[in-house]
Amino acid sequence: MLIIVSTILYYLKLNSLYQKNFYQTPSGQTKVIPHFNPLKTQIKGLYDIVTNKIRGRDAFRRALEQLLVHSEIKESKLCQSSFFGMHMILTWNAEVARAILFCKDSELGKPEAFLKLQERLVGDSIFLAVGEKWKAHKTALSPAFKWDHIRSILPKFLSVVDELVSTLKSQVGSNPVELYPWMQKATLEAIASAGFGFEFGALREGSDRTAQIENYESLMKEFQNPIHLFERLDRLTGGYSKLEKLFSNFESFIAALISSKREMISKQSQNESWVPNDVLDYLLWANDHNGLTDQQIARNMNTFFIAGHETTAVSLANLLYFLSENPDIQKRARAEVLSLSGSNPPSYDELKQMDLIDRCIKETLRLRPPAPIVLRKADHDQQVHNLYVNKGALVGVHIYAIHKDPNYWEDPERFDPDRFLPEQSKNRPPYAWMPFSIGPRQCIGNNFALLEMRCFLARILQAFDIVPDPNSKETFCEYVGTGLQPPPKCTLLLKPL
């Protein structure tokens, strides 16, 4: 009896929350933001987490398709749902998305960390800070991400991709290879070297691997375990203490890195011509001049480690699989690289002229955006564009759904880099493509990521013909793992050129 009464009360509470969020239709009618039955949504959400349905082949696409069976959701490109105290409004109307993402922090700010560990990892960093605090981070970090500085780190990217190519030649040879783990190692090395000025040794194998690399990789793997979303249960089952140990090791490693870099800078900066060289230099410089605290520096480093390599790793891996499936496009892309750089390492100016390479990257980021949804939080009841949202609601922009909207993208699932040619883009609003988000909180690392991906792709195409493996245990598809990655066990063949 008690269960029935509590369920009814809970249902009524949820329903009244849903009734507080409205939108205005194009004809001027005010309606409650469409939704499914609130109780069913909770039960289904829990079931999907427990049975791991939120991961795997096409999981993200399926979730979107399930929303689109509701005709009002489909038409308005808008829905709301609640999941154990978290109320979320989600939109993939590009106009509304633009209005949301250009809001000030005081209107729609970044939501605070919802897990203690997330707070300990990236709280008080540029990623989660709001208002004046965010401005201090942004001011300290912006110079490190301007093209002027980014172009100076090209030699570091080239040295990492050359190590990757020679390791692949010696370790993999003509055997089938899963490319994603290799891209993870290489982009981790790239952020360590170009971002923080040290060698992580991520591409080393066997006994050459350092304890730090082993620890970092275990930590990233552990983060994916959904049990960590349920902190109490996690503590009871011992999962939390395992994660905590890996995390503490990582924090000590970052602290040691900061202190050795600080010592090096204090020696080198006595020479008046010293200028900051990498992201960590800029952070330490700001620590001396603009007052970022040691904790803020460490949290920013964590942010850059995480935001700065998984995103590029997954994009490069997907891109190479797309090219293996589209040999004509691969051939054209290689011809572009060879015509500009021959077999030499490409210069910055040559990379900037590689239009097809650029379009292939854009098309991959459209089809597999590494950050498929970005979130904001309403600090107070307010109106944004045609939405009226209730205080405390999370407001999500569904970048993935915007990127697949047939109103902007003909045959959206097809890999077709030429859709970014000027004549094919002229009728499409620029914000129909926003893998780096838009507005004041857009990705600060976009130039870094784009140069890294261009340079990696160019060098890989100079070195290998990439072909599907006829004996692969899996076919290439969209797979939800760490992000929207190629499925595990999906192998390719790399034929040296």
Ligand code: HEM
């Ligand atoms: C393909 C590569 C990448 C993609 C698609 C990507 C995407 C994004 C997106 C969508 C956001 C906005 C998140 C939000 O509004 O909640 C973001 C923010 C951010 N990204 Fe990236 N990112 C990439 C690479 C990088 C790299 C290489 C770095 C650093 C080296 C980086 C550092 C950051 C930081 C620090 C923020 C927070 C900026 C702020 O709040 O002011 N990202 N990224």
